Amino acid sequence: MMGYLxxxxxxxxxxxxxxxxxxxxxxxxFFLFGLLQGVNSAFDTALTRSRVDRLLIGPRFDTxxxxxxxxxxxxxAGVAEVTWTGFLxxxxxxxxxxxxxxxxxxxSFFSVRHEYLTSPAQLAALTxxxxxxxxxxxxxxxxxxxxxxxxxxxxxxxxxxGTSDWPFDIVGILTDPSNPGQIDFAVGNFDYLNEGRAQDAxxxxxxxxxxxxxxxxxxxxxAIDAAFANSAAPTLSQxxxxxxGRDLATIGDxxxxxxxxxxxxxxxxxxxTGNVVLQSVRERTAEFAVLKTIGYRDRQVMTLVVLExxxxxxxxxxxxxxxxxxxxxxxxRSMTSVSAWLGSRSLSWSVLAAxxxxxxxxxxxxxxxPVWNARRLNVIDALRTRA
Amino acid sequence: xxxxxxxxxxTDMGLRSxxxxxxxxxxxxIGVAAVVAVLVAALAVAESFAGxxxxxxxxxxxxxxxxxxxxxxxxxxxNALAILNSAQAVxxxxxxxxxxxxxxxxxxxxxxxxxxxxxxxxVLRPELRLVEGRMFKRGAREVIxxxxxxxxxxGLQVGSIITLxxxxxxxxxxxxxxxxxxxxxxxxxxxxxLNAYHRNEFNSVTVGLRNSDDFTRFNTSLSANxxxxxxxxxxPEYFATMSKAVSELLITIAYGIGSIMALGAVFTALNTMYSxxxxxxxxxxxxRAMGFGAAPVVVSVLAEALALxxxxxxxxxxxxxxxxxxxxxxxxxxxxxxxxxxxxxxxPMQMLIGSAFAAAIVITGGLLAAIRAAGIPVAAALRxx
Numbered sequence: 163m164m165g166y167l168x169x170x171x172x173x174x175x176x177x178x179x180x181x182x183x184x185x186x187x188x189x190x191x192f193f194l195f196g197l198l199q200g201v202n203s204a205f206d207t208a209l210t211r212s213r214v215d216r217l218l219i220g221p222r223f224d225t226x227x228x229x230x231x232x233x234x235x236x237x238x239a240g241v242a243e244v245t246w247t248g249f250l251x252x253x254x255x256x257x258x259x260x261x262x263x264x265x266x267x268x269x270s271f272f273s274v275r276h277e278y279l280t281s282p283a284q285l286a287a288l289t290x291x292x293x294x295x296x297x298x299x300x301x302x303x304x305x306x307x308x309x310x311x312x313x314x315x316x317x318x319x320x321x322x323x324g325t326s327d328w329p330f331d332i333v334g335i336l337t338d339p340s341n342p343g344q345i346d347f348a349v350g351n352f353d354y355l356n357e358g359r360a361q362d363a364x365x366x367x368x369x370x371x372x373x374x375x376x377x378x379x380x381x382x383x384x385a386i387d388a389a390f391a392n393s394a395a396p397t398l399s400q401x402x403x404x405x406x407g408r409d410l411a412t413i414g415d416x417x418x419x420x421x422x423x424x425x426x427x428x429x430x431x432x433x434x435t436g437n438v439v440l441q442s443v444r445e446r447t448a449e450f451a452v453l454k455t456i457g458y459r460d461r462q463v464m465t466l467v468v469l470e471x472x473x474x475x476x477x478x479x480x481x482x483x484x485x486x487x488x489x490x491x492x493x494x495r496s497m498t499s500v501s502a503w504l505g506s507r508s509l510s511w512s513v514l515a516a517x518x519x520x521x522x523x524x525x526x527x528x529x530x531x532p533v534w535n536a537r538r539l540n541v542i543d544a545l546r547t548r549a
Numbered sequence: 550x551x552x553x554x555x556x557x558x559x560t561d562m563g564l565r566s567x568x569x570x571x572x573x574x575x576x577x578x579i580g581v582a583a584v585v586a587v588l589v590a591a592l593a594v595a596e597s598f599a600g601x602x603x604x605x606x607x608x609x610x611x612x613x614x615x616x617x618x619x620x621x622x623x624x625x626x627x628n629a630l631a632i633l634n635s636a637q638a639v640x641x642x643x644x645x646x647x648x649x650x651x652x653x654x655x656x657x658x659x660x661x662x663x664x665x666x667x668x669x670x671x672v673l674r675p676e677l678r679l680v681e682g683r684m685f686k687r688g689a690r691e692v693i694x695x696x697x698x699x700x701x702x703x704g705l706q707v708g709s710i711i712t713l714x715x716x717x718x719x720x721x722x723x724x725x726x727x728x729x730x731x732x733x734x735x736x737x738x739x740x741x742x743l744n745a746y747h748r749n750e751f752n753s754v755t756v757g758l759r760n761s762d763d764f765t766r767f768n769t770s771l772s773a774n775x776x777x778x779x780x781x782x783x784x785p786e787y788f789a790t791m792s793k794a795v796s797e798l799l800i801t802i803a804y805g806i807g808s809i810m811a812l813g814a815v816f817t818a819l820n821t822m823y824s825x826x827x828x829x830x831x832x833x834x835x836x837r838a839m840g841f842g843a844a845p846v847v848v849s850v851l852a853e854a855l856a857l858x859x860x861x862x863x864x865x866x867x868x869x870x871x872x873x874x875x876x877x878x879x880x881x882x883x884x885x886x887x888x889x890x891x892x893x894x895x896x897p898m899q900m901l902i903g904s905a906f907a908a909a910i911v912i913t914g915g916l917l918a919a920i921r922a923a924g925i926p927v928a929a930a931l932r933x934x
Contacts, residue, residue: 183820187580190813194806380658381651384704387712400714401658404649423587423806430583430810434817437572441824 166462170469173442181474184438188478189485191431195517196486197493198420200509205417207510211340213403215376216274217383219369222396226365229356231390231397235369238389240382242374245270246366248355250328252318254305261315262347263295263330265355274372277340278349284309284334292354295330299337301346307332320360328358370402428520436528439471443532450536451544464533471529472522479521483514555841559849563829564856570828573821574857580817581861581910582868584810585903589869591803592899594878595796601891602792605729606784608761610673611636613754613771615779618791619645623750628777635770636756638763641667644739645752648711650702661698663713664731665739673757674726682707682722687738690745693722695732697890701877711735715745730788730889755784792889811910818914822854826922833922834930843923850922854915855908862907866900 174181219235221227229246236244250263264271268288272278280296288294297307307313315328330350338344356363371386373379383399390397443450450463487509567574613632616622629642644665652659668687671677685691692711699705710717718737726732743749758764761783768781782790826833833846874895 179823180820183816183823187813187816187820190809190816194809194813198806377657378651380649381656383649384651398712401649404647422590426583426587427810427813430580430814430817433579434576434820437576438820440572 166466166469169466170473173446173466173470174473176442176446180438180442184435184474185478185481187434188431188475189481191427192479192482192517192521193485193489194427194482195424195520196483196509196513197490198423199513199516200486200490201493202417202420203510203513211277213277214379214401215373216402217371217373217379217386217399218402219371219386219397219399220367222387222398225395226362226367227369227395227397229352229364229366231366231369231395234389235371235386238382238385240373240375240378240385241371243270243274243372244369245274245371246352246369247271248352248365249367250315250318250350250355252315252326252328254313254315257317259305261301262345263315263328263350263355264347265350265352267352268296268349271349271370274370278336278338280334280336284336287333288349288351291331291333292351293329293331294333295348295350296334296336297332297348298344298346299335300344301348302332302335304346309334319355321358322360328355428524431524432527435471435474435524436531438474439467439528439532440535442470443467443536447539447544450539451541454539454541455545460537463536463539467533467536468525468529471525471532475521475525475528476518479517483509483517487514552842552844556845556848559836559841559845560852562832563825563849563853566829567853567856570825573824577814577818577821577854577857577911577914578861578864580814581858581907582865584807584814584910585862585865585907586868587810587865588803588807588906589866589895589899589903590873591799591806592902593869593873593893593895595799595803596896596899597878597891597893598799598889599792599796600894601728601889602730602796603785603789604727605731605788606786607674607676608783608785609758610784611756611758611764611767611781612784612787613756613779613781614752619643619753622752624779626749626751628779629751629754631774631777632754632771632779633756635774636758636767638757638759639669639673640754640756641670641673642739642751642754643667644742644746644748644750646713646742646746648713648735650704650711653701653703659702661702661733661735663692663735663737663742665737665742667739670736673755674731676729677724677726677731679722679724682720685721685736685738688741689738690716690718690741691721692718692735692737693724694720694735696723696725697728697732698734699723701733701890705735713745728891733890807906811906814910815913818854818858818911819917820914821857822850822911822915822918823921825853826850826918826925829922830925830930833925834927837925837927838931847919847923850919851912851915854911854918858907858911859904861911862900862904865907866895866903869903870895870900 219227232244232246235241245266248265250265252261252263253259254261268285272280272285284296288296295313302308305313309332311332313330313332315330316326318326318328320326321328330348336349352366371382373382379401383401386399387397453463453466454460490509612619614622615624626642633640633642646663646665648661648663650659650661651657667673671684679693680696682693685693694705704711705720707720707723709720711720712718724732724736739751743751756767758767764781764783771777771779771781836846837843873893876893877890878893
């Protein structure tokens, strides 16, 4: 191994100026790659955070939606995950103290509403406990509730037994750090509501879905509404955060623009490094012939060529991405008009990983032709040309 | 004279030997082409956009607002009536709302403006021509749609239904208005739209002026009215200001990315030209030994670099032109969240700027290599054989 490294090192510094210039070109290329891809990924982070990836599906007219729509909604293209809710409004102790319990299927609910945080143990407790309730932290503080308490929501939906009181057992607390001003609510089990209530059995207040691509949520909304247009209960699907969606559209399709530029850069870099490696191998035809003569195998010679290409590309990529990582925060500050849409102020690890991945692809492609040449190398001819 | 002949001879030799160094030369050509393609494309988008935005608006119309943009502005019915009265001419008090639709081609979310207009709108905007179906009826949930937005977004054919948060509206007609920004909008009756959204504020009032001098009179009468705190703008000025921010941002991005890429390409050019010089070292030394001066050598290296750079510029411009010229794009006007649809023109001006960038890249790279070439020690180079 050490032998390889010292041979590679010697190869690289055979023409130091060429190696240096190539690395600088690569550095600039990867610097731009890092910035563009960084903007792209910070934008995606902002997307997820701003909840534009969610649609709310309610009844288009007064007919409530049946819970049986779940399976069909799940099939619609673009839907990543579905949950449903049944609202139970009532009061606690004093009729003036309003309480909202969102009953649902807890696992899918906390997954779709990923900004609501609770512990896996509390979530499991809610799934186990029919009358379980996970309460927003502010609400628990307001009423002085704690885990283990049994509370009753009164003056609510009439029950089959004639009362309108719904007892709940508090099994957990949830927080919503993304929205400190969140209106009070608690999360319960839909089955408890559905089987207990006197009317409207088998219907939901609304479905909440997460879409795979927030930029295509409107198409998914249209597809869902079209699927139920001729049924007894037509749906009305709307983005949860239409404002953010509009702002997003204002900035346009960032991804497509950055990809176009990145393709242009990659092409230029590919020709550059491909050529440099090719040239360096060609100049050393005789040296490779000597290596083969003294017993180096084809594979070993190939490894040497690939290692050299790898050293060039990786050095360029690391320098470029490193510089991009340093420059990125100030980019966000200087472009005030879009900085609100950059979900992160620093370059994410995924961008660095993508950059290094590109460096590896670049290595492979630029070493391919020289490797092929080096393999075909006929030792005797190569040595003869030298003389 | 003989100096010039020397230059031509050396340059000719250099250029002729390019095919022998195809690989390295190609790296410069492709590198420069990438820079030029990105730069030309981005500038073309910025300028086509500004051109299309400038088309909107007639100097004989004024738009009255009490905010910076129509979306920010809002005033009462009484104020709207007072403004219309001051104009003593045709006018339309207008309301803006938004429609969420789907881009026909990409399937992406798209938003457009639904503009509630007064019943004199066709007199006020004579460029607006109904080309299909009929005008919407007052009081009905009916709309007419601009051709540009109709082509861009799905579900806007005459006869289809669009869903607004407050219910379903029917598309009854389509109009053209010379490709201005209104052609990217959906129009409906202002009063019906206000009712449907439970609103009672108008966003703007647009009035016709008898001639462009009338603007001063109109403006004075607006400021004379103590109940109004509004501002009138000539239409073309308003739309130009609104689109300026967007096109400036596009131009900044174009030059920003273009310059960084150019920096990378300078090093590629330097690399290539150094390698060209070192392969030609013996040849150059021979020429110097024969009595050729340093200047012809420098010129020949620069000429070779320039030839490669201009080839790259032509390639890059060509790619940008092939991909973009004549294509339709839509971008935000900055006026409203609806997009302005415009046709892209990749013109000679952008190609010229691209070529200037290319020339700057290769001359910077070539000059250093040329100096090195001129400084080749003759005896040492010849001994290398």
